[in-house]
Every structure is written in structure tokens, then in C-alpha cells.
Amino acid sequence: MASLRNTTDPGMLIDPFGRRIEYLRLSVADKCNLRCFYCLPEGHKDFEQPDHWLRFDEIERVIKAFAELGVGRVRLTGGEPLVRKNLHQLAASLSALPGIEDLSLSTNAVLLERHAENLFKAGVKRINVSLDSLNPERFKAITGGELAAVLSGLQAARRVGIAPIKINMVAMKGINDDEFENMVTYCLANDFTLRLIETMPIGSTGVTASDHYLDLQDVKKNLSERFDLIPGVMPGGGPARYMQMRNENLRIGFITPISQHFCETCNRVRLSVDGTLYMCLGQEDNMELRPLLRAGISDDGLKQAIFAAIALKPEKHEFKNKPGQVVRFMSMTGG
Ligand code: SF4
Numbered sequence: 525m526a527s528l529r530n531t532t533d534p535g536m537l538i539d540p541f542g543r544r545i546e547y548l549r550l551s552v553a554d555k556c557n558l559r560c561f562y563c564l565p566e567g568h569k570d571f572e573q574p575d576h577w578l579r580f581d582e583i584e585r586v587i588k589a590f591a592e593l594g595v596g597r598v599r600l601t602g603g604e605p606l607v608r609k610n611l612h613q614l615a616a617s618l619s620a621l622p623g624i625e626d627l628s629l630s631t632n633a634v635l636l637e638r639h640a641e642n643l644f645k646a647g648v649k650r651i652n653v654s655l656d657s658l659n660p661e662r663f664k665a666i667t668g669g670e671l672a673a674v675l676s677g678l679q680a681a682r683r684v685g686i687a688p689i690k691i692n693m694v695a696m697k698g699i700n701d702d703e704f705e706n707m708v709t710y711c712l713a714n715d716f717t718l719r720l721i722e723t724m725p726i727g728s729t730g731v732t733a734s735d736h737y738l739d740l741q742d743v744k745k746n747l748s749e750r751f752d753l754i755p756g757v758m759p760g761g762g763p764a765r766y767m768q769m770r771n772e773n774l775r776i777g778f779i780t781p782i783s784q785h786f787c788e789t790c791n792r793v794r795l796s797v798d799g800t801l802y803m804c805l806g807q808e809d810n811m812e813l814r815p816l817l818r819a820g821i822s823d824d825g826l827k828q829a830i831f832a833a834i835a836l837k838p839e840k841h842e843f844k845n846k847p848g849q850v851v852r853f854m855s856m857t858g859g
Contacts, residue, residue, distance in 0.1 A: 536594040537830070539790075539803075539837040545740050547597040547792040548590050549630075552611065554797045556604040557668040559631050559668040560654070562694060562723060562733030565855040566668075571603075572615070572833065572856075578799045582817045586795065589826045591623030599628045600648070601858025603797070606635040612642035619647025628652070628760075630692070630858060634669055636677025644684045650760075651681060652690045652719075657700050658710055667700065682714065688758075690717040690777070695743060696736035706742060708751060712774045719764050719777035725847035726805070734847060739783045741788045747776060763789075781806070787840030793833075794857040801833050801855050806841020806850060 525761040554572050556564060578586070589600060598618060607610055629643065630652045637695060654676060657663045663671040681689055692701070693707055703851045704720070711718040720742050723733040747753060756768030756775050763786040764777030780786075794802040799814030811833035816826065842849060 526588055535592060536592075537834050539834050541820050541837075541839050542567045543788075543790055543837075545791060545793055545834055547599070547857060548587070548595050549792060551589070551603065551606040551705050551794065551838045552583070552602050552605045552614065552794045553857065554579075554601040554853075554856050555607050556602055556632070556855055557607055557634050557669070558604065559590040560656070560666060560694075562729055562736075563727070564694070565729050576798045576814070577698065578795075578814060578817070580617070580799065582799065582814070583614060583795075584617050585817065585823070585826065586799070587618050588621050589823060590855070591621050593827060593830060594623075595817045596623055596669065597628075598624060598626070599630060599652075599760050600712045601630045601794075602857065603855040605629060605632070606631055606639055606859075611786075612646040615646035615648050616645055626650075626760075630654070631677075632667070632682070633667070633674045633677035634672075637673070637680040640686060641679070641684045641857075644681075644686050646822050649660075649686065650690075651686055652686050652692050653678060653681075654692045654694075656696070657703055658706055659703070662703075664698065678681075678714070678826040680718070682768045683694070687715075688717050689714075690719055692719050692721055694733075695722060695738045695740060696723060696733070697738040699736050701738055701743075704747060705750065708747065708774070708776065711776075712769075712772060715773065717758065717775045719779055721779040723784045724781050724806070724841075724854075725843055728848075729846075729853060730850070730854060732821055740778050740780050741783050744778050751776075757783075769785060770854075774826060781841065782797075782843055785840060790837075790840075793837065797857050800831070803833065803837040805857065805859070806830065807838045808850065808852075809838055810838045811836065827837070 633653045660671040714745045725734045752770045753767035756766040758766045768775045801811045803809040
């Protein structure tokens, strides 16, 4: 295998398939204040113990190393990141690191009304919010939570100036596939971007969710006819393929890991709350950084470890051939 240290730019992370890694999804909590049936099973209590969580100073060291290796995009995820105390303090120190150009957040917005202003001041300029239904009863059935809190959180984020705000809707056959048009209308009215996501067989609940798998290629065709959509683009490092309304300022993204995967352009890895670096959402290849950090590894040693980790990055997921291969719950790495 060719050396992974990029000879042209040693400050860059290139994986074995020639893909540049420039985006890190950082899980700051595996706990969540909701129980979406496709992510965490009802009554799940087996969360990582707090003394195994990376402390803020340890997270800052890892992100600093990644930034020096050319990773300029960091997304705060969970579980639910807003359950982690003083998250705005971490956000402020990460957004101040040289090389960090883009700090974003993925949240279920249940606590967003309380935290939006502090997060915005701390450098979180754009967010993705999980919202699978606009029907309060159905929302409760899917998540176990209250829709009203999420809608208030979204309005609070808008008020403080966070933009863009993207709505992540997991598309589920027989559950919310009659709500796409309503969600488009809601996003249009609020200047939000909508992203529809195919279910993935991750964790035991993920496999169950596949019972509701919906191929988004058909949905894309129907929505394109209904709303006169044309191909569009959207800044950001994620996997969505965008369409946009011809005469309106609305974009709809389609995240299709099953029907049309995007692994050939993968640019990301994930760090879980306990400091495990996962090379791929759909595979188990990983490296534990916490023991290295707590053993006093040097900054250079940490970068060497990151290079070695990227050498483990697999080419793609195998959701179709090996559904259920990934046993960890989505909440461990945050999608
Ligand atoms: S499944 Fe793995 S290789 Fe494919 S896009 Fe996601 S993280 Fe990248």
C-alpha cells in the first residue's frame, strides 16, 4: 500500500483510496433525550460511563491535530450533543483553533431554545435538526418526545441568526411517507433546507428500521414533478445530492446510502464520545485515541496515530450485502 503521508502536502490526510479526509464528525455524548425507534431501543441504559468520555481539553487536542492535518470542518453530534454540559465552551475553543473553518451541529433541537444564542456566539453558524414528522402524535410515536419543543428550538435558532438550518427527515415507508409535501411546505415557509435520508441497517434497531426502508429515487422523481425541482447545489461537506425549486429559494437534499451510495467521495471520519475514531459509518474499523491521550502521547505522536488510523479506512459500506454487520447504535457515532 502506498505511503499515506501525502508527499505533496504532508499536512493532508489521504486515505488508501485517494480520498482526502477534511471533515470530522465529533460525538460529544452517546446519551439522548429522545428514543427514536430506529436509533436507540426503548429503555436503553447501556451508555458510556462519564469517566470514559473525552474531556474538553482532550477533544481540543485531537481537533487541533486534525486541523493541522487539513481537517477544517467539524460537526458536533451525539446521541444528542446538547445534553453535554457547557457545550458552548467547547464550541468556543474549537472554533478558535487555527484551521477550523466550519463548526456545525446536528441536534434534535429539544433543548435548542435554551442554547441557541450561546452556541451561535461560540461559533456554531449552521445546524442540522432531526425532524421526522410535523404531526405531534406521530412525532411522539417515532421519538417518544414533544414536537412543540423542537419547533420552538428551530425558531430560536432562526432568531439568533443561525443559517443555514437543515431539516433531516428519515424517510420511512408506512410511517411518514405521506408527509413529504407538508415538510416541503414547512421548510419553504421557514427558509429551511430539507434533507430526506434513507434508513440504514445500523445497530439492532437500524435493522428493524430497514423494515420501513424507502428507496428515495422514487420519492425524488415524485417531488421533482410535484414541485418542479431542478438539480441544485448546497455548500457543505456532506453526502446529500440536492435539487431545488425552479422559482423558489428551497433546496431538497437526498441522502441515499442504499439506493445510490456516495462512498467514492467520502471525506469524513467520526470520533465517538469515548475517543474511538471510526473510519466508516458502515464498518467497524476504528482506533482508540483515549488510551493514547491518557498515556501522555505527544502532539506529533497523536498525528502519527491519526495517519495510521486513516490507513484503516475502508472503501465503502456493505449495508446491502451485510445488513446488521454494524452492531453499534447510531447514537454512538451520531450518523
Ligand atoms: S458509508 Fe463509510 S465510506 Fe461510505 S460515505 Fe459513509 S463513512 Fe464514507
